[in-house]
Amino acid sequence: MIELRDVHKRLGGRQILDGLTLTVPEGMNFVLMGPSGTGKSVTLRHVIGILKPDQGSVRVDGQEVPAMDRAQLMALRKRMGYLFQNGALINWLTVAENVALPLREHGRLPRAETDDRVHEVLRLVGMDHAAHQYPPSISGGMRLRTGLARALVTKPEYVLYDEPNAGLDPIISQQIHELIVEVRDKVGVTGLVVTHSRACATFCGDRIGILEQGRLAVEGTVAELAHSDHPLARAFLGGDAD
Amino acid sequence: MNVFAKLGGFLLARVDSAGYVVDLLVRAIGSLHRLPRRLRFTLDMAFNAGVRSLPVTMVVAAFAGAILAMQTGIELRRFGDTAVLGTITALSMCREMGPFITGVILAATVGSSMAAELGTMQVSDEVSALEVMSVDPVDYLVLPRVVALAIMCPLLTVLSNLVGIYGGSVIAEHNLGVSPDLFWQSAREALTSSGTLLPKEVYVGLFKAFVFGTAIATVSCASGLRASGGALGVGLAVQAAVRNSVILIIVLGFIVTWFFYFLTG
Numbered sequence: 001m002i003e004l005r006d007v008h009k010r011l012g013g014r015q016i017l018d019g020l021t022l023t024v025p026e027g028m029n030f031v032l033m034g035p036s037g038t039g040k041s042v043t044l045r046h047v048i049g050i051l052k053p054d055q056g057s058v059r060v061d062g063q064e065v066p067a068m069d070r071a072q073l074m075a076l077r078k079r080m081g082y083l084f085q086n087g088a089l090i091n092w093l094t095v096a097e098n099v100a101l102p103l104r105e106h107g108r109l110p111r112a113e114t115d116d117r118v119h120e121v122l123r124l125v126g127m128d129h130a131a132h133q134y135p136p137s138i139s140g141g142m143r144l145r146t147g148l149a150r151a152l153v154t155k156p157e158y159v160l161y162d163e164p165n166a167g168l169d170p171i172i173s174q175q176i177h178e179l180i181v182e183v184r185d186k187v188g189v190t191g192l193v194v195t196h197s198r199a200c201a202t203f204c205g206d207r208i209g210i211l212e213q214g215r216l217a218v219e220g221t222v223a224e225l226a227h228s229d230h231p232l233a234r235a236f237l238g239g240d241a242d
Numbered sequence: 243m244n245v246f247a248k249l250g251g252f253l254l255a256r257v258d259s260a261g262y263v264v265d266l267l268v269r270a271i272g273s274l275h276r277l278p279r280r281l282r283f284t285l286d287m288a289f290n291a292g293v294r295s296l297p298v299t300m301v302v303a304a305f306a307g308a309i310l311a312m313q314t315g316i317e318l319r320r321f322g323d324t325a326v327l328g329t330i331t332a333l334s335m336c337r338e339m340g341p342f343i344t345g346v347i348l349a350a351t352v353g354s355s356m357a358a359e360l361g362t363m364q365v366s367d368e369v370s371a372l373e374v375m376s377v378d379p380v381d382y383l384v385l386p387r388v389v390a391l392a393i394m395c396p397l398l399t400v401l402s403n404l405v406g407i408y409g410g411s412v413i414a415e416h417n418l419g420v421s422p423d424l425f426w427q428s429a430r431e432a433l434t435s436s437g438t439l440l441p442k443e444v445y446v447g448l449f450k451a452f453v454f455g456t457a458i459a460t461v462s463c464a465s466g467l468r469a470s471g472g473a474l475g476v477g478l479a480v481q482a483a484v485r486n487s488v489i490l491i492i493v494l495g496f497i498v499t500w501f502f503y504f505l506t507g
């Protein structure tokens with residue numbers, strides 16, 4: 001379970017998070033929506049411990065993330081995958097090398113096992129055929145799948161998805177959405193999904209929260225929000241959204 | 243008031259970024275034990291840096307040597323003492339001009355591309371991606387680059403020195419009437435006549451080149467890692483990298499010369 005309680009954060013002279021409280025229950029996809037620049041990525045960075053709150057608490061399975069030392073953070077990050085916008089792959093490594101990076105860098109697995117694991121996740125995301133290509137020569141959708149494979153390679157219990165469909169066409173987006181659902185249902189991953197897209201939210205989400213001025217303005221199940229009268233819920237999930 | 247606030251802000255920003263560079267260097271040195279893992283990548287980097295900057299460095303070094311010979315030759319000719327032209331060209335090239343030229347060219351070619359590369363990685367979240375995989379960006383990205391330039395800058399400097407002395411000899415022969423034999427003999431004597439294997443000038447020059455290489459790579463990586471705000475931010479990072487590298491080359495060059503020739507005699 002991921003729990004943020006009353007999180008405050010100032011960045012670049014602006015109050016980005018202002019009392020954010022949010023709970024992601026085990027085995028669910030929590031979708032976080034909100035206008036650009038409202039601190040959705042900042043929220044994810046708090047969960048994985050790249051940023052520390054000025055005030056408030058961030059807990060994963062009851063453990064306080066900002067209080068963790070290096071070793072504890074490493075352990076946390078092994079249990080938590082992070083899918084960046086556009087994949088954030090290393091350009092001079094092949095698809096397979098990118099996916100192998102988290103395993104190789106902490107090299108506890110034998111080489112053969114690493115390779116097996118890499119091909120297993122590449123097959124899961126449908127990228128096994130392109131294992132030896134380099135990121136600049138593959139499409140945006142393929143880069144994102146590779147990023148997802150890299151996030152999954154350490155067998156995490158949690159995955160944070162930062163705009164997993166930004167800049168993708170509806171067909172490729174839908175494939176990514178199906179993958180996110182598959183990762184929840186087959187691998188049993190708990191997800192925190194940041195997105196603007198109604199299709200993504202309603203297809204992948206179990207609960208949805210909309211961030212405004214540093215805290216959740218509305219929160220509820222997909223069905224609840226789809227019929228809500230709240231102006232933000234209507235803007236993000238209403239009939240003419242997307 | 244406003245002017246002072248601005249000036250204060252400006253100075254604070256300078257101190258802050260200088261602090262970041264020093265911290266980065268300390269952390270890179272602290273992760274030296276990881277170098278064996280990064281050896282292949284480091285050697286690739288060093289090789290690329292050398293190949294990319296070699297042609298320009300050689301052309302510029304030849305001209306620098308020629309300029310040195312001309313400048314000193316003009317004065318020496320008045321005293322009729324052009325026989326020592328080889329000595330002066332060789333020693334000034336090794337002590338000052340070789341490392342300086344090499345450093346400036348490396349800053350412009352390799353330093354700028356390091357800043358662009360790391361800056362692009364920073365603004366497209368690739369550096370954060372390394373962090374969430376518990377891969378230290380200093381050890382993974384900065385260390386190989388710093389070591390690569392710390393090795394490559396002295397090696398290129400050796401070539402610059404030789405090419406520069408050759409450039410000087412051409413001017414000496416054609417414009418100052420010093421025969422190549424005499425020029426090279428005095429140059430060779432200057433470079434071999436001390437008790438040690440090579441004279442102090444050569445060692446100081448190579449040490450300088452080592453300092454320059456380390457500084458250029460550290461400053462350029464720091465600019466890249468602190469880039470923000472998309473393509474525009476990357477452009478500004480490259481600009482800052484080259485500007486700060488050149489400033490450092492001049493200041494550090496002064497400090498090293500001063501230390502070896504005036505402080506410790």
Ligand SMILES: Nc1ncnc2c1ncn2[C@@H]1O[C@H](COP(=O)(O)OP(=O)(O)O)[C@@H](O)[C@H]1O
Pocket residue numbers: 011012016034035036037038039040041042043
């Ligand atoms: N490290 C940082 N330093 C200063 N400002 C930041 C930093 N990270 C994010 N911000 C600012 O915080 C705001 C929220 O950013 P972000 O979480 O990326 O927005 P989004 O909701 O679109 O993901 C933006 O205005 C951004 O400029």
Ligand SMILES: [Mg+2]
Pocket residue numbers: 040041042162
């Ligand atoms: Mg974002």
